[in-house]
Amino acid sequence: MSRIHIQVNRLTRVEGHGNLIVKVSHGKLEELRWEITESPRFFELMLRGRPWHDAHVLASRICGICSVSHQLASIQATEAAFGIRPSGQTVLLRKLLYAGEIIESHILHLYFLALPDFLKSEGAFALMKSHQEAVLCGARLKKLGNDIMEMIGGRAVHPQAAVVNGFGRLPTERGLLNLRERLRESLQDLQTTVELFKGIELPDFSRETEYISLTHPEEYAFVRGSIRSTDTGTAGLEDYLKITNEYCVPHSTAKLTRHVRESYAVGALARINNNAGQLHPLAKDAAAHLGLKPICFKPFLNHIAQVVETVHETEEAINSIDLLLEEGIRDEQISVMPRAGRGIGAVEAPRGLLIHDYTYGEDGRITQANCVIPTGQNHANIQKDLEELVSGRLEQNEDELRLLCEMLIRAYDPCISCSTH
Amino acid sequence: MRPKIGVFDFTCCEGCELQILNCEDELPELIEALDFVNFREAMTGAASYYDIAFIDGACSRESEIPRLREIRDHANMVIPIGACACLGGVNCLKNVYPMDEVLKAEYGSAAPYYDTIPARPIRAVIPIDFFIPGCPIVKEEFIRVVGELLAGRTPYQPNDPVCAECKAAGNVCVFDKGMTCLGPVTRGGCKATCVTGGAVCWGCRGFIDDPNINAEKDILVKAGLSVDEIMQRFSLFNLCQEGAWK
Numbered sequence A: 001m002s003r004i005h006i007q008v009n010r011l012t013r014v015e016g017h018g019n020l021i022v023k024v025s026h027g028k029l030e031e032l033r034w035e036i037t038e039s040p041r042f043f044e045l046m047l048r049g050r051p052w053h054d055a056h057v058l059a060s061r062i063c064g065i066c067s068v069s070h071q072l073a074s075i076q077a078t079e080a081a082f083g084i085r086p087s088g089q090t091v092l093l094r095k096l097l098y099a100g101e102i103i104e105s106h107i108l109h110l111y112f113l114a115l116p117d118f119l120k121s122e123g124a125f126a127l128m129k130s131h132q133e134a135v136l137c138g139a140r141l142k143k144l145g146n147d148i149m150e151m152i153g154g155r156a157v158h159p160q161a162a163v164v165n166g167f168g169r170l171p172t173e174r175g176l177l178n179l180r181e182r183l184r185e186s187l188q189d190l191q192t193t194v195e196l197f198k199g200i201e202l203p204d205f206s207r208e209t210e211y212i213s214l215t216h217p218e219e220y221a222f223v224r225g226s227i228r229s230t231d232t233g234t235a236g237l238e239d240y241l242k243i244t245n246e247y248c249v250p251h252s253t254a255k256l257t258r259h260v261r262e263s264y265a266v267g268a269l270a271r272i273n274n275n276a277g278q279l280h281p282l283a284k285d286a287a288a289h290l291g292l293k294p295i296c297f298k299p300f301l302n303h304i305a306q307v308v309e310t311v312h313e314t315e316e317a318i319n320s321i322d323l324l325l326e327e328g329i330r331d332e333q334i335s336v337m338p339r340a341g342r343g344i345g346a347v348e349a350p351r352g353l354l355i356h357d358y359t360y361g362e363d364g365r366i367t368q369a370n371c372v373i374p375t376g377q378n379h380a381n382i383q384k385d386l387e388e389l390v391s392g393r394l395e396q397n398e399d400e401l402r403l404l405c406e407m408l409i410r411a412y413d414p415c416i417s418c419s420t421h
Numbered sequence B: 001m002r003p004k005i006g007v008f009d010f011t012c013c014e015g016c017e018l019q020i021l022n023c024e025d026e027l028p029e030l031i032e033a034l035d036f037v038n039f040r041e042a043m044t045g046a047a048s049y050y051d052i053a054f055i056d057g058a059c060s061r062e063s064e065i066p067r068l069r070e071i072r073d074h075a076n077m078v079i080p081i082g083a084c085a086c087l088g089g090v091n092c093l094k095n096v097y098p099m100d101e102v103l104k105a106e107y108g109s110a111a112p113y114y115d116t117i118p119a120r121p122i123r124a125v126i127p128i129d130f131f132i133p134g135c136p137i138v139k140e141e142f143i144r145v146v147g148e149l150l151a152g153r154t155p156y157q158p159n160d161p162v163c164a165e166c167k168a169a170g171n172v173c174v175f176d177k178g179m180t181c182l183g184p185v186t187r188g189g190c191k192a193t194c195v196t197g198g199a200v201c202w203g204c205r206g207f208i209d210d211p212n213i214n215a216e217k218d219i220l221v222k223a224g225l226s227v228d229e230i231m232q233r234f235s236l237f238n239l240c241q242e243g244a245w246k
Helices: A043-047 A052-060 A067-082 A088-118 A124-130 A132-153 A173-198 A237-244 A268-278 A281-290 A299-327 A374-391 A398-411 A416-420 B015-021 B027-033 B064-073 B082-087 B089-096 B099-113 B139-150 B162-168 B213-222 B227-238
Strands: A003-008 A018-025 A028-036 A210-215 A226-229 A233-235 A247-249 A252-256 A341-349 A352-360 A366-372 B004-009 B035-039 B050-056 B075-081
Touching (some): A028 A416, A088 A124, A124 B027, A210 A341, A237 A341, A299 A398, B015 B050, B015 B139, B075 B082, B075 B139, B082 B089
Parallel strands (some): B004 B035
Antiparallel strands (some): A003 A018, A210 A226, A341 A352
């Protein structure tokens, strides 16, 4: 009978530090652990006492890859606490900034972190030699995502322009026209991306799962909405604690979550499962072409969901620019009146549902903060998926099984330092 | 022989490593010039020697200390990148509390599972050879430093305050707009990106070598900030003063 002992320390090509341990002996799975060893930074504690105009500057530093998501969740929590409703222009600029982050983050994952597994390579640097065209296509799309964030936010990582109730700096109409042109041109590279991923054979694995994401009646939800579960339907943001139910285990510095089952999943596949009907036309075509339709219980198809969303967000960015140019960019007064109270801000980060929940004192400083991170919500589901994946393959060669487990974890595009925060 | 490069992450958001991957236009040349042998966020692979080890993140756990020493033992040069590695950065905001309280605040009754120590910059643990500051690092600066090292030179370290570049960028001074800023004492080299981007300088690149902190405090007082507000402004990235981790 086979013996398998897999020990992967600090898994590569993911953001942050996680270990994988698998032990099989006499045809029986004896031990399987997805360990989170990331050093905690204690952001909730750090946010305490910070004034409202600092909060999103600090919150941004939770994550280098999804800093825009953290900023917007933070800003929206503050706005909810102060009873502020941002202008239509601000909402459109946020959607545009957001599209930049989704495009950059999804393309980084698809081309630089995930693709090397399917092309049997150690990483994108090596692929540059063997598959240069593909890597350069990914690099062009990634750069476009970064350039959107630079134009709207000021820079690609930890942008500075987005503030409570507005933007500290506005883009020019000429810049937006130029950006729209580049977005239209990028549809060619996106088509190449769709075909590239259509040609990839994804491991066949399925496990019934609860999927949770934001949902909004008017749009494929990224920057606003209420919470939807494939098991239990829609709930208000104010009820998020009843859904996330965070808990601690000794082998993870990130808190885990559970809802009605032992675990649930968030991210691109969860959004597709909840909101696919609201995708833009080209994204719908891409989903049909790639064979992605709800409800899909195959975690490896999260890659495909990210491809589809990249198309969607490119269309969304073009639409947002059209609407901004129709009205013309206006200088707006940014007024903020701090008051005591609690506010919840939620967005769909590239990797899933992200919540910032702040309580403010009368002096406009945070007295209590809670952040629920997408990858924290996925860790328990990754564990459950791994258990089922390995249980069905106890006779497989150890190296093949190790790679398959690593690929399953990478399919979730985990952002581990973010999950520990 | 291309120099062997390691990129390592400790307590941080990994945004500075992402800035290396964000050099999309320069990536082919960068890979041509450098042999990345260990870059966990971007590739699978390990090595036992590095001509340059770039370190992202602060040190905030006991277990990170031997890991840092091991990297130092296997590297010709160690270069911290970003505010966390160079200054301790935002991680040091927790240092004002006792560590058991920090753990309890986050994990409650599960606190005994976990450990943490006051956050500190990399140079507090191992000797360093140069540093690239910023939150995040400026990718053009990363490329410049690499170029100078490849040419065998000691890289230039900017030591003018952010204000010099801010004037050159044509920005209206934020103090004239009724806001406050740490530009007068903060190390330039960022082209005053935050002021240009519609915000203020938060001091993420650390102080210049001989900062006039008292004069900065005076102008903040003149701008109406209370002592508490001034401390808060300074603390975001620069709480970890020399020796504060001991």
